[in-house]
Amino acid sequence: MDSYERQSRTNVVIHCLICKSQDFFVRDNPKRILGILYLGLSLGCAYWTYGVSMLIGLFLFKWLSHRYSKITICYDCYTKYYNFPVNPLHKEYNLEFATKKEKEIRNIRKLPNLY
Ligand SMILES: [Zn+2]
Structure with a gap:
């Protein structure tokens, strides 16, 4: 497989x-x-709602x-993958x-133009 x-x-x-890169990082959403x-907000309203808002x-x-x-x-193209299980x-x-x-990436860009 x-x-x-x-x-x-x-x-x-x-x-x-x-x-098609295989280098990724994870961070908090x-x-x-x-x-x-x-x-x-709910803590702020707790006094008037008798704690129900909490x-x-x-x-x-x-x-x-x-x-x-x-x-x-x-890492390469900064594409974000939401709602996937973390590898x-x-x-x-x-x-x-x-x-x-x-x-x-910069080295690839520095290559001389061949035409
Ligand atoms: Zn990518």
């Missing part, structure tokens, strides 16, 4: 669909911040952080690795 077949079967990101906003806020916070947990991003091989953003990647 090759990696393309495995990717379509397990739904885990193995290679990029745009540039910025939409999770919305959950913190709802939680803060339950709703807590539920929204939990739901949003579960729904938008992590996103996988390609355990993918780590957080590594600056050293990204710099190496960037140099590789």
Whole structure:
């Protein structure tokens, strides 16, 4: 079973669909911040709603952080993959690795024009 077949079967990101690179990093989805906003709002309203709003806020916070947990991003073309199970091989953003990647891309661009 090759990696393309495995990717379509397990739904885990193995290679990029745009540039076919296999280098990815994961990070928190910025939409999770919305959950913190709802939680803060519900805490602010808790006095007038006798604490019922806190339950709703807590539920929204939990739901949003579960729904938008992590996103996988390609190092080469920065394509973002939402709502995919996280591949355990993918780590957080590594600056050293990204710099190496960037140099590789620049070297390709520096090649003389052959026509
Ligand atoms: Zn890519």
